[in-house]
Amino acid sequence: MIPAIAIISVLPSLLQQIHLPSRLEPVPFTQVRLEDAFWAPRLETNRLKTVPHNIRTCESTGRLANFARAAGLEPGEFQGIYFNDSDVFKMIEGASYTLAGHPDPALEADLDRIIAKIAAAQQPDGYLNTYYTLVEKGKRWTDLPVKHELYCAGHLFEAAVAHFQATGKRTLLDVARRYADHIDSVFGPEKQHGVAGHEEIELALVKLHRITGEKRYLDLAKFFLDERGRDCKRKLYGDYCQDHLPVREQSDIRGHAVRAMYLYTGVADAAALTGDPGFIGAMDRLWQNVVYKKMYITGGIGPSAHNEGFTVDYDLPNDSAYAETCASIGMALWNHRLFLLHGEGRFGDVLEQVLYNGLLSGVSLDGEKFFYVNPLASRGRHHRQPWFDCACCPTNIVRFLPSLGGYVYARKEDSLWVNLYIAGKAKIPMPAAGAVQVVQETDYPWSGKVRLRIEPENEAAPEFTLALRIPGWCRGAAASLNGAPIDMAAAVKGILPIRRLWKKGDAVDLDLPMPVRRVESHPAVKGNQGRVALRRGPLVYCLEGADHSISVRRIALPRDAQIEAEHVPSLLGGVTVLRGAGVVSEPSGWSEEDLYREAPAPKKVAVTAIPYYAWDHRQPGEMVVWIPEDPALAEKTSDRH
């Protein structure tokens, strides 16, 4: 029934990791099967389309050949950009996750062949980077700020862990360990000082430590984290790389957004394992800075193209929003870690916000086109592309989506946590209560009604707590246990705890009302003044040209306009759209001889909003998330084609 669960038996270290009792531990993707109408088809598309698309493109762009050439298996020069190895590792990571739920001998064999080339490219001392082996031989570790050696290593480690988790094979894990051992022999307090210009190695070393139990990897991760922003032995790289202040002293989130997210994910991982109060305090401050001052309503971060990253508080332009897909994935990674660290709903809320909006927008419904940047408004010229020279986003999507099952549940000693509402089944080994099967039934995100059936395999299982995240967007949430209402006042920090001796047949019903909500921004966000965004449940909506006969940038939505939700199964893979009556701004028509004129009567227009993630799948057109409430703030003319 849940084939993935069979695999767990070969991975004892995964469920018996070192962990502080007060921290949550994720239930890994191997234990969870998503069976809903929203995510399951997307994961299937990822498996059947995006993974082969990624493999093909890694092949056609020379990314795979680079390994064969570095190994001396075939002639030829290095192709592409110096960090292209990472794309192959990320593709392997994604493909491996899919294998966990869907055994696929052909794919597994493909991976084995690719892994063999990778292993062959590894140097006798464990070093593994095709760019340095083929192009800058002898210059290893001489350009840490720019050249991504440690970044590529990190992605190798993540791929190796995933491949081992999914297949039980140690082929890539052994390569990873040899390389990690080599890096550990180069860097350290008494060895070479330095950090990665692009973070990733830190979280990857923690992951490798968790799967192998090797303490040196955790120590090396901590060395890199402690080294960042300290200028005692080297020149700092500056805030673009978060290398301007020691992490424990950082408060204002800065620089390249993906780098920041990967760094802080590693910090949160290390904090979970060490309890380091300096790291925890920095995470709290940085989280508040980004979530309260620098996050798009889509969960996207990093408004500026100039540094692919952060600028100043409240600088959240819509048309020029960079909001890189990888940064959204990083935001999901980091918030998941913070949820596990603190067990507070607000972190799950942000994870959910970015997941359903600014992350999911990054991939087309057919799984073969990708956004690198995710603006919140478009004049009709922004479209998903099959690939990019810098292919970080397609290869991040392909590895993130199939890992989604690992974000849904968590556990502590005597509590079982539900973080995301996605229909499916999970088998969760509780420390005291033994294996518990959880079945979720829901049409989330279209409906907020969720039924959770909790079934301990052990009929004499002791009491434990079911901890449910009550989404921060939700007003008037209700819950019942076997039909009897639960007092919602028991919810603390966004978590509703239900403690009891769970028996087979127990069912918890959660009702999270999903009215259409108008959301406004802090007035310091200049571009959103006088504008609202529409949300329903976790989804942010947008107006797209395809649904309107006039420019959507000319549409205003008065505060008192009625808006109704309607599910349209035939549209965009099945979406709930929002319909209402807007008002159209009139073309300007201001002449040199008008200073004042009679304001024209409002002209009504039928407005349809679709989920933001689903835009740019029909004819090319304009898009807006933030809709003016007054036609005076809408554009007066259209520049549609």
Added chain:
Amino acid sequence: MIPAIAIISVLPSLLQQIHLPSRLEPVPFTQVRLEDAFWAPRLETNRLKTVPHNIRTCESTGRLANFARAAGLEPGEFQGIYFNDSDVFKMIEGASYTLAGHPDPALEADLDRIIAKIAAAQQPDGYLNTYYTLVEKGKRWTDLPVKHELYCAGHLFEAAVAHFQATGKRTLLDVARRYADHIDSVFGPEKQHGVAGHEEIELALVKLHRITGEKRYLDLAKFFLDERGRDCKRKLYGDYCQDHLPVREQSDIRGHAVRAMYLYTGVADAAALTGDPGFIGAMDRLWQNVVYKKMYITGGIGPSAHNEGFTVDYDLPNDSAYAETCASIGMALWNHRLFLLHGEGRFGDVLEQVLYNGLLSGVSLDGEKFFYVNPLASRGRHHRQPWFDCACCPTNIVRFLPSLGGYVYARKEDSLWVNLYIAGKAKIPMPAAGAVQVVQETDYPWSGKVRLRIEPENEAAPEFTLALRIPGWCRGAAASLNGAPIDMAAAVKGILPIRRLWKKGDAVDLDLPMPVRRVESHPAVKGNQGRVALRRGPLVYCLEGADHSISVRRIALPRDAQIEAEHVPSLLGGVTVLRGAGVVSEPSGWSEEDLYREAPAPKKVAVTAIPYYAWDHRQPGEMVVWIPEDPALAEKTSDRH
């Protein structure tokens, strides 16, 4: 019945002036009696309150004593500012106008006594300025840019003409002529070069020329107009005094607003007498610049306090609007002259706009308090004052209002023009048709229904044209003659001509519909974006604190809100108010921890708008003219007391 008309017989020069046949000639105030419910009480208040208030204050502030001291009639030093003589002259001008309609022996005797002191202060060579006589003896004409000698002279000439027109006495006119002759002996192409830092002498010399027939005065006016902005014989003063370019080359209106208006009024006067195409072209360009780019909706001009004047196109801030009362009066003077010059409705429209709004706001309903500046929004701390050290505005109001009758009608050889709609009677001597009595019946500005009875005294009077201004604000105007509809398509450039053999009993009915109109500004006016002003007929409305229990700066008026007009006889001397349902912005409540939040439901509030001219007569409070259409643009918090 119209006592003023008796006086005309002693003033033949007034109705037999030199004029070009194609120009309109005003029907002077002495021929017109205003008998309406709107203006007649205001003129009576001006006569009974403002004139005595001005005389008393000229007395108590030493302005009158300055003349006695300069004459050696009493000991003492000069008191006040160097241009204070002008206030006395303006007061005399205003008092004289009132005498025309309302003989008042006591006031006439007061004026005679004051004029006697002025005459005594005149120096043997005709020079007359108490500041230079008492303070800077020997320095006459040495500081033209700053010291206002020519400005004061101009106001003397205007007072002298008015006093002569109203009383037939030549006492002040003789003083004025002697001074004008003296100035003519000092300035000229072959004499001293220079212009007044503050214009006024130009229009006053034309006026003196018109009443006396003396060509030298017109030539001297033309000298000063030609001299301005020419640097061949002297250093220019710059654009603050419009002394940066020859007038004929000016296009962009600049500098001190009152100075500009007085200059261009003199230019229009000279152009009417000379037909100078350079002057006419400049007037056209400057009018377009100010009316299309630099005029408040109240007709006020000159947004900035720093130069009491103009800045750049579309710079029309509301809270900090300077919009000096004197500049509004200057705008009325200039537009009246342009109406006479061109016979086009648009100039009468601007005259009407400023008259009913930004000019009338300058004086309180009780006639004893004055605005110097007329902002379009207030936080509750701007109030009319009884007087100012620089008293130009109170003394401009006191002279302008009683001259209003002179702005209502005009005539050409065979046409009789109605420019303003104000109930009353006029006896207009037409060149060919002889005296024609015009009776206006209307509740203007509260109603747009006007009945005009046209009664030639000569039963065999030949055909002539009745030319009616159809206000530019009006849509759907209708007219009928003795009950028969008139084709409105005959109207050209805002003027409806009706030509016929007029007979006693002929009546023209005009219907100028006055729905409530929302007006928007050109989007380049930053402060008005997303805002509307309410107008009804010629009146601009405002929201005032006294009518609202919450800050009026928190009120928005959605585009589709119903607004009804209601006449309230008991309020503010009887006003038509506008009532509708607005929406209140919610106090901000944004914390450091909110970046997005649910937009609150709109909270309704009853809104009452009053005419702008009538604000600041009840408890001190806030005021706005430009009302946001969306609560997001309204202020979120109140700073009311």
